[in-house]
Amino acid sequence: MACNHLTYLSKHIFQGLNNLLSLQLDRNRISSITNSSFESCSKLQILDLSNNRLNKLEIIRHILQHTPGLHELDIQNNTFMYFNSPEISNRSLALNSLDISHNPLKSFRLTSDIFPKLTTLNLYNCSQKDMIWDVQNKSFLQHVSKLYLGGGHMSLESLRAVLQTVNSSLTSLTLNDESEALSPLITVACRIPTLTSLLLTKNRITAVPGDLLKSCGQLTYLGLSNNSISNVSGSSFTALQQLASLKMSQNNLTSVPTVISNLTKLKTLDLSHNNIRRLGCSDFAHLTQLTVLTLFSNLISKLEACFFQDLNALEILRLSNNRIHSLGKAFKNSLPNLKSLYLNSNKLTNIKHRTFKSLRSLTNLTLVSNQINILESGAFEGLINLKKLTLSQNQIDCGKQGIRQEVFSRLSHLTHLNMFDNKCQYDTDDTIPDPPFANLSSLQTLIIFTQHHRLKSNLPANFLKGLTNLSELKARNIRITSLKPEMFTHTPQLKSLEINSNNLVKLDPELFLPIQKLEQLFVSTTKLQSLDFLIHANLSKQAQQNAFSIINETVLKSLPALTYLDLQRNDFTCDCTNAWLLDFIENNAQTQVLEGHSYTCIFPANLKGSQLLDLDTRSCLESISFSFYVSTTCAVLAVLAGALSRHHLRRQVVYAYYLFRAFLFDAKRKNGRGACQYDAFVSYNVHDEGPWVLRQMLPVLEGEQGWKLCLHHRDFQPGKAIIDNITDAIYSSRKTICVISRRYLESEWCSREIQVASFRLFDERKDVLILVFLEEIPAQQLSSYHEMRRLLKRQTYLSWPRAAQHSRLFWHKLRLAPETSEGSGEENSLITGLEGP
Incomplete structure (x- = not known):
């Protein structure tokens, strides 16, 4: 419920949500919450009330009284001025995480141990200069391991008092926006023996002096992101011999600090979003345990063979958003354990033979948004374990020099190939001598669609040759005009096919015969004029924005x-x-x-x-009736007699037929009578489904009153004859609600439903019918509907138009219907209070 305009929470607003675990109410305008708002939320574990207008602690007290299992509470960016434990609770709470940042606190007082399980506390930018920090016993916060401070609004004395309170349990400290008091605070923090993680973000540091971190030898994680660092002293990290993770993104570094190569236990290094223009052969020397190296969003233009020579343990390398125009020999003799390589958004124009020769462990290679137009034969040779290859948004022309079989040779484990937004265009739809994917027998997903309008194109009949395990093909908006019938003979496992947004006018019915496992077909926004091509298929369809005029x-x-x-x-x-x-x-x-x-x-x-x-x-x-009789007799008199008989006796014959079926069903049912499965079967016309049945009746009867309704679109058994479904539904329900409108009276199936219900009414002598009129229908218009007229003489009914000003009374009367006597031998008026026509 986040990002709305809520100003208060009323009584019992969450009534019925007894199993609710997480509730997001952030970014509203809530200033008031009633005492009983959270009465039903006893199982709530996570509550976010941040960015509202709350200012009274008694509101939080009432919430906590009703949510004994609450683990996470976020009330940041409200207007609380005092945080005093007696006003919050007089008992121990289950909270693990408390965020009160961005509140103008004048005092923080804990006089009792109400947070025995608290491990995360966020106090960032939450106080005024003269804030009083009063925690009467250090044991009250003895389990806090993660702490957020800073914002420049707390005095140095207050910050020291906070750190001294948690100096026996703190493992992670974030200090933001504390440029003035930063150095003494780091000294105090690093004297906490349990501290292993220190984040110093947004502190406007321009240089890292040699003594800043001299007392932090126990750190395993150091975050210096989002500062303005351009210079790092050679002795800055000398004391950090246990450091395993260093993050220096979003700074002004122009080269890799030389001191980094001395951090021999480093496992993850993030230097993204800097101004690094070049790498040196000694930049990562000695980092033999490094597993993740992030260098994206820099200005690197060239890679040399020596850059990564010592990184034998590296598994993830991110080089996206640089200016790399050539890979040279960087990946021919190094990085034997690399699994993921990201080269997105560079300036590569071609991939040469055996470029990635040494990357035998690589499983994911991403080359998105370069300028690649040539893939040489054997370009990916050596990538024997590659599973995912992304070549999207380049300039590869599938139909000319761009892709040949040899390009993907030996990629026996490749399962996902993405060539989105390239130039997969061919001049012919006949077979070609060199189908591009013939060596990719393990491929499961192939993406070749584009976002841009292209000239008309074709796909060769053997374009998919070799893809025996392909299960998903996306060929959207590549401007193809036709598909040969033999196109999918090479892909027997295909389950999902997207060919929407193409210039297809007609598809051959034989096209889908080889792919009997197809489950999803997307053909929207094409120029298809017929659905005949689906005649042999058996799948779920989406056929939007086509030019169908007649459906077969x-x-x-x-x-x-x-x-x-x-x-x-x-x-x-x-x-x-x-x-x-x-x-x-x-x-x-x-x-x-x-x-x-x-x-x-x-x-x-x-x-x-x-x-x-x-x-x-x-x-x-x-x-249709006339044509049928003409085709079976040449005698004009016989045709007229048959037509007259059908016209006058049709209702009686159909009625007798369904009465007989209902009689047989009822006789069978009486032999094994049991409890009804539904409270009511709802008989209605499809025009009234959305406007009234689903939006008006269903929320009240099922949502508020707890009825169990039987609706044909939801509860009928697929594959069973419709009349059997109708009979089963009526005899398995205590009542039948007929939602009557003019279209209801004109519908043949609605007529059959009311006929079966009427037979049950007369057979069991129970009042099982509830008639609800959605429209005022004059008596003269009912004259031709004999069954309805006969029912109205015996049954009282409800009128929705007349109840417009009394909807509560309407639903109350409807609720009473199933409670009336079902064993009476009389025809009683069960629904009273509203008159008939």
């Missing part, structure tokens, strides 16, 4: 496992050719059609811009 029903019926279909931002023909799609969107219980109600028409002209779901399909159904 056979295509979707060939996808029995389809559960999610996204056709947003497409244009549709609104005539009988897409009539079946309306029924699919509204009534298919297995497949969710995302935002189906928003699909618009492009043809015919008089319907352009209108909603697809507004299409009147009744004439389409009549045309």
